[in-house]
Amino acid sequence: MIQLIECPRDAMQGIPDFIDTSIKAAYINQLLEVGFHTIDFGSFVSPKAIPQMRDTAEVLEMLDLHKAQSKLLAIVANVRGAEDALQFEEIDYLGFPLSVSETFQQRNTKASIAQALETVESIQNLCEVKGKEQVVYLSMGFGNPYGDPYSPELVAEFVEKLDQLDVKTISLSDTIGVADTDLITKLFEVQINSFPHLTFGAHLHSRQESIQEKVLAALKGGCRRFDGALKGFGGCPMAKDDLVGNMATEVMIETLEGEGFDLQLNKAELGEAMKLANSVFH
Template sequence: MTETTTNATPGEDRTVVIREVGPRDGFQNEPETIATADKIRLINELGQTGLTRIEVASFVRPDVIPQLSDGVEVLKGIDLPESVERMVLIPNTKGLDNALAIRELFDACTLFVSASESHNKANINRTVRETMEDVKTMGGRIAAEGIQYGAVIATSFGCPYEGHVPMDRVLDLAEEFAESGATELGFGDTTGMANPAYVHRFFTEAARRLPGVELTAHFHNTRGQGLANAYAALEAGCRSFESSFGELGGCPVPKGSTGNIASEDLISMFHEMGVETGIDLDALITAARHAQEVLGRKLTSHSIVAGPVLWESAA
């Protein structure tokens, strides 16, 4: 395991939790079908890195995202340590019905909405209010099953169709999710429109309005500001982050929305700062390189190329 930094500031040790979303958010954007066996192998490899949360599958309609149509087979085939939380994304009531039919195969589920009307309609063909009415029913069912329930609000930091998204609109939706039973709320920079100054203000206010709720930051590196935004969220008190190995992923709508921040780049930064993740960075970089081999193309993660910082060999 790569030793954490000798360059950290004394007295600033902190701990964060990373949710790896590559097997869902990352794979769904790949144009070529990834073999189920390859997905299972890569997820199992991720499970050996020290990650404690992996988003494994989604219950979207197969005709909408064919790449994820083998979600049930993937859930049945993976072999993860008991310490790893298997998470699934639920788009609507039908998706929840399908998920509950195999309840024993996952540990937690995530519901989602876009804060922007235009993006929500483009993404799932529903209004925000239609989605949130569905959330009330689904939240009750999830709670009755004793399943850990989280939610993600897309376009929290800006919409490619509408531009600025008011902070109050996002946090009002977050409060609705919390009232429906969500114990974790993720805020997505879906097309990479966030900036560090706004991110700091946002998470400061989110913590004030949502006491007792775990807040998660989900940034994309579309315009190269992903790690800076993660740092701003950390400084505002956020201790939970979503990222994708190899910098896989991006929003299916619109064009030009490149991937999530790379898990290995995010973790490398945290380790250099003395922030503990519990993750073996070397093992994670190896998994990302294996994903690169499976996909047959170079991925955009910096750590795949450079590897971790090796202080003992630096001249």
């Protein structure tokens, strides 16, 4: 079964002009009608680092969750953020960005990889107490622009450490859109064969014309969990100056359905969400 994760947080976070809280909530409420597995809806991080997400708690209060089937995921970058997020019963997953690149870990969370792994352990302990699940994003998981060491074997070392910490879901993240199809297939194949008890996701950034081939490559490698954002908006503001957008969800849906997967989405509500995206991200 495919898990499709819609990421309005990732789509919004790099936009310099503040999006009104009520507009954010209205958009996420529309996304909740579609039937995605999870909505990555906000983050509990420093407002200085990501000003756009300073109203995540207020947005959460405005969400209509009484009949929503989708789970909610919030990104955190440290233990304090995790503690803030865990005050809300409505949140199912905490996402933490752990980087294979030392340079990017410092840029993204102002911590070393070693410190970040300690944070992952602390957050995992908090999640287990509260009955929540941590999703770790292995950013720069397909290479980096900084000249830092990278290999599929290095990724496997990170997965091994996360497995020892009892993290169950790991999203391999191509933060800057450098992965080719062969690497995508190989990386998922190796990790899924080595750690069959874990769930591996694909959080790939891509130019529009490469989305279909990247989805097919991840599928071939055994991946069944995909992150995207409608219309391909967003990208990581901490990575490089030129943002490579998220995988456009509508293209992923078309590709996955073309491969015979029934995603059980409400297409009418999806159409409304696409229209709303145009006004939110104008």
